[in-house]
Amino acid sequence: xxxxxxxxxxxxxxxxxxxxxxxxxxxxxxxxxxxxxxxxxxxxxxxxxxxxxxxxxxxxxxxxxxxxxxxxxxxxxxxxxxxxxxxxxxxxxxxxxxxxxxxxxxxxxxxxxxxxxxxxxxxxxxxxxxxxxxxxxxxxxxxxxxxxxxxxxxxxxxxxxxxxxxxxxxxxxxxxxxxxxxxxxxxxxxxxxxxxxxxxxxxxxxxxxxxxxxxxxxxxxxxxxxxxxxxxxxxxxxxxxxxxxxxxxxxxxxxxxxxxxxxxxxxxxxxxxxxxxxxxxxxxxxxxxxxxxxxxxxxxxxxxxxxxxxxxxxxxxxxxxxxxxxxxxxxxxxxxxxxxxxxxxxxxxxxxxxxxxxxxxxxxxxxxxxxxxxxxxxxxxxxxxxxxxxxxxxxxxxxxxxxxxxxxxxxxxxxxxxxxxxxxxxxxxxxxxxxxxxxxxxxxxxxxxxxxxxxxxxxxxxxxxxxxxxxxxxxxxxxxxxxxxxxxxxxxxxxxxxxxxxxxxxxxxxxxxxxxxxxxxxxxxxxxxxxxxxxxxxxxxxxxxxxxxxxxxxxxxxxxxxxxxxxxxxxxxxxxxxxxxxxxxxxxxxxxxxxxxxxxxxxxxxxxxxxx
Numbered sequence: 046x047x048x049x050x051x052x053x054x055x056x057x058x059x060x061x062x063x064x065x066x067x068x069x070x071x072x073x074x075x076x077x078x079x080x081x082x083x084x085x086x087x088x089x090x091x092x093x094x095x096x097x098x099x100x101x102x103x104x105x106x107x108x109x110x111x112x113x114x115x116x117x118x119x120x121x122x123x124x125x126x127x128x129x130x131x132x133x134x135x136x137x138x139x140x141x142x143x144x145x146x147x148x149x150x151x152x153x154x155x156x157x158x159x160x161x162x163x164x165x166x167x168x169x170x171x172x173x174x175x176x177x178x179x180x181x182x183x184x185x186x187x188x189x190x191x192x193x194x195x196x197x198x199x200x201x202x203x204x205x206x207x208x209x210x211x212x213x214x215x216x217x218x219x220x221x222x223x224x225x226x227x228x229x230x231x232x233x234x235x236x237x238x239x240x241x242x243x244x245x246x247x248x249x250x251x252x253x254x255x256x257x258x259x260x261x262x263x264x265x266x267x268x269x270x271x272x273x274x275x276x277x278x279x280x281x282x283x284x285x286x287x288x289x290x291x292x293x294x295x296x297x298x299x300x301x302x303x304x305x306x307x308x309x310x311x312x313x314x315x316x317x318x319x320x321x322x323x324x325x326x327x328x329x330x331x332x333x334x335x336x337x338x339x340x341x342x343x344x345x346x347x348x349x350x351x352x353x354x355x356x357x358x359x360x361x362x363x364x365x366x367x368x369x370x371x372x373x374x375x376x377x378x379x380x381x382x383x384x385x386x387x388x389x390x391x392x393x394x395x396x397x398x399x400x401x402x403x404x405x406x407x408x409x410x411x412x413x414x415x416x417x418x419x420x421x422x423x424x425x426x427x428x429x430x431x432x433x434x435x436x437x438x439x440x441x442x443x444x445x446x447x448x449x450x451x452x453x454x455x456x457x458x459x460x461x462x463x464x465x466x467x468x469x470x471x472x473x474x475x476x477x478x479x480x481x482x483x484x485x486x487x488x489x490x491x492x493x494x495x496x497x498x499x500x501x502x503x504x505x506x507x508x509x510x511x512x513x514x515x516x517x518x519x520x521x522x523x524x525x526x527x528x529x530x531x532x533x534x535x536x537x538x539x540x541x542x543x544x545x546x547x548x549x550x551x552x553x554x555x556x557x558x559x560x561x562x563x564x565x566x567x568x569x570x571x572x573x574x575x576x577x578x579x580x581x582x583x584x585x586x587x588x589x590x591x592x593x594x595x596x597x598x599x600x601x602x603x604x605x606x607x608x609x610x611x612x613x614x615x616x617x618x619x620x621x622x623x624x625x626x627x628x629x630x631x632x633x634x635x636x637x638x639x640x641x642x643x644x645x646x647x648x649x650x651x652x653x654x655x656x657x
Contacts, residue, residue, distance in 0.1 A: 151166065151176055151198055153168060153169065153170045154168075154170065154224075155168055155169060155176070156227050156229070156230055156231065156238050157230060157231045157232065158176070158177070158256065159231060159232070159233050160256050160257070160258055161180070161234075161258045161259075162179065162181060162259050162260055163177055163178065163180060163260065163392075163393065164180055165177040165178050167232065167238065168198060169224060169225045169226070169227060169240070170221075170222070170224050170225075171199070171208060171220065171221040171223060172208065172219070172223060172252060173198065173199065173207065173208040173221070174196065174206065174207045174208070174262060174392070175197065175198035175199065175204070175205075175206030175208075176196060176198055177194070177196035177393075178192050178193070178195070179192060179193040179340070179394060180192060181394075182339075182394060182532075182535075183536075186538070186544045186545050193340065195340055195392055195393065196342065196392060199221065201287075203288055204285070204286075205285070205286045205342070206284075206285060207282065207283065207284045207342065207344065207392070208282070208283050208285075209252065209264050209266060209280070209281070209283075210223070210266075210280075210281055211268060211279065211281070212278065212279045212280075212372065213276065213278055217281075218248070218278065219242065219250055223242055224242070225240040225242050226240065226241050226242065227239070227240055228240075228241075232254060233256070234255075234256055234258050237254060237256075239251060239252070240252040240253075240254070246272065247270060247271045247272025247273070247274075247276075248269070248270060248271070249268070249269045249271060250266070251267045251268075251269075252264065252265070252266050252267075253265040253267075259393065259396075259399055260392055260393025260394065260399070261390070262390040262391075262392065263389050264282075264387070264388055264390060265385060265386075266388075267383060267384070267385045267386075268383060268384055269378075270378040270380055270381065270383065271380075271381070273380050274380065275377055275378065275379050275380065276377070276378050277375050277376065277378075278376055278378065278384070279372050279376070280372070280373040280376075280388070281371065282346070282371055282388055282390070283344075283368060283369075283370040284333075284334060284335060284342055284343070284344050284370065284390075285366070285367070285369075286366070286367045287364060287365070287367075289315050289319075289365045289367075290315075292315075292337075292338075293338065297419055297526070298338065298529065299312045299314075299336065299417045300336060300337055301313055301314050301315045301318070301335065301336065302333075302335050302356045302367065303333075303415065304333035304334060304343075304356075304369070305328075305330075305332055305333075305410050305411045305412075305414070306331050306333075306354065307328045307331070308330075308331070308410055309411075310414045311326075313356060318356050318357075318358045319358045319365065321356075321358070322358050323356070323357050324355060324356045324357075325354070325355045326353075326354045327351065327352070327353050328354065329351045330348040330409075331346075331348075331352075331410055332344060332345040332409055332410075332412065333354045333356075333369045333371055334369055334391070334415070335367065336395070336415055338530070339395060339532040339535060340394060340395065341395050341415055342390070342392045343390070343391045343392075343412075343415070344369065344388065344390055345389040345390065345391065345407070345412075346371055346373055347373065347386065347387055348407070348409065350373050350374050351374060352371045352372065352373055352374075353371060353372050354369070354370065354371040355368075355369075355371075356369055357370070373388075389407065389409075391403070396532060396533065397413065397416055397426075397429060397430075397433070397531065397533065400412050400413040400415060401413040416530060416531070417530055418526065418530070419526060421523065421526070424523045425523045425526045425527055428449075428520075428523045428527055429533075431452070432445045432449055432527060433445075435449060436533075441537075441538070441540075442533075442537040442546055442622065443538070443539030443540065443625060446524070446546070446626050446629075447626075447629050450626055450629050450630050450633065451633065453520055453630075454630075454634075454637070461634070461637060462637070462641065465641045465642070466641055474499065474500075477499060481495050481496060481499065521623070521626075524622070524626055525620070525623055528546065528620045528623055529547070534546055534622065537622075539621065539622075539625065542577070543578070543621045543625075545621070546620060546622035547620050547621075548620060548621065549571060549618050549619065549620065549621060550576025550577060550579060550617070550621045551576065552576040552577045553574040554576075554580070558576070571617060571618035573614075574617065575613060575614065576617065576621075578625060578628065579617040579619075579624055580613060581628050582613065582616055582624050582627050582628040582631070583609045583610065583612060583613030585631035585632055585635070586608070586612055586613075587609040588631075588635060589631050589634060590605060590608065590609065592635060592638050592639065
């Protein structure tokens with residue numbers, strides 16, 4: 046009985062964990078997805094080689110942008126400056142307060158960005174990279190839905206942009222008002238753009254912007270001193286965002302400011318930065334940026350140069366502003382001489398292999414850690430690579446999930462085999478256990494002692510029947526993590542009605558899975574709107590439990606009987622890929638258990654040996 050109580054406690058604990066995941070993780074995620082699916086992007090048609098002008102701002106489904114100063118202070122001030130007349134706690138960066146957001150219209154002279162992965166433009170006024178659309182990612186699985194907008198320009202309601210430049214002392218020599226000239230009007234992976242500007246005081250600046258076929262920009266800044274006196278300048282880069290975006294709100298997934306400093310990844314919540322207002326870092330190598338669930342913008346300085354970096358928060362007109370920036374090493378340019386500084390900027394989707402490739406190619410420390418595989422990365426990351434390999438082999442992530450389930454079953458076959466043999470042996474003992482219950486029904490302590498003696502005498506270990514559940518739990522959460530964080534799983538279809546394995550089953554029992562001529566109201570909780578796959582999972586769980594020995598305690602037996610129903614409601618809002626995994630795992634387990642029971646002479650569904 047003690048072992049059965051321990052098993053019951055383990056099951057209750059598992060239920061509590063799943064309920065917590067549903068309430069604190071899945072529910073905010075689904076609400077955020079619904080909000081994003083209502084957003085649209087309307088962009089004005091562009092002439093060949095020209096940057097377009099959106100008629101209405103793309104609401105940036107996964108990001109909301111910010112507005113920035115012309116450039117950070119070289120000394121990285123210990124606290125943001127206070128604006129005269131501002132409310133207590135409202136701070137601004139060096140350079141003064143910024144103007145409130147204007148209409149979301151991309152204006153002014155621009156250079157179009159056209160790569161296999163990106164579209165958008167670079168502003169010639171200020172030279173900011175502030176208009177980025179991800180060509181291959183959309184708000185919803187429907188290919189006609191709006192593309193994802195990552196960056197938006199200064200003046201937009203949701204501005205989010207990056208800018209680069211030079212500082213002289215504490216003053217930005219090139220800033221948001223600098224009007225650059227471009228040598229061409231189109232930036233592609235084959236043709237970098239060269240911007241130039243002369244300050245009229247002996248300094249000539251050039252900035253070459255290159256982009257690869259994915260999401261990495263390379264910015265090479267050069268300054269020539271045509272004057273008669275030496276000049277000391279410092280390169281800087283700014284990433285700025287307006288507004289606090291909606292996040293999942295669960296601690297396992299990080300969304301917000303992050304960076305690698307002195308070889309260590311550091312992550313900040315938006316609330317932590319808002320409280321600290323300013324956080325300064327000094328490091329050799331590393332990077333700094335802001336991440337969302339699937340997207341990220343990051344600044345990558347020269348990995349051989351020591352940088353001063355900071356995270357910054359302030360408010361303007363009750364709107365939160367977030368900034369990540371860095372300054373490089375000061376460079377003294379003699380008359381007739383020149384100096385050059387190269388840095389990179391990532392703006393795009395957090396694809397696992399892509400980030401790992403950038404980390405290796407450009408020697409960017411821990412760049413692949415921007416994908417939050419969590420503390421169990423040694424389990425979740427290999428799990429992803431196995432799934433990804435099987436996907437490329439089979440052509441479907443759903444089939445890959447089925448295949449990896451078979452592999453897990455093979456790996457743990459000896460353990461599961463031992464467990465199912467123990468279950469079969471316990472089934473054989475059911476008549477004797479019932480006799481003990483009738484004999485010592487009023488004496489619980491004596492009955493427990495006799496049962497332990499019976500198990501010992503028959504060499505049966507009741508706890509071993511829990512092993513399949515214990516083995517499943519880490520695999521379950523590893524798959525959940527991969528489905529939740531990996532953009533490769535986003536909008537990945539299976540077959541039939543499952544068009545997104547990372548989202549819940551879209552069918553509902555409330556309208557007979559689409560047979561009735563009405564949809565499910567949006568106010569109906571997801572755990573009530575049960576789809577086909579959760580029902581299949583519950584049915585498979587019910588049949589599997591019928592193969593197991595029934596608990597002698599009638600109360601426990603009733604609890605076990607209701608477990609499949611309870612788990613059906615719990616699993617209803619979970620990603621369809623996870624429900625498919627659980628269902629398929631149950632079918633494989635039942636097959637294995639049924640074969641073992643037949644070999645041991647135990648009839649499935651009975652509590653006594655079969656008579657042959």
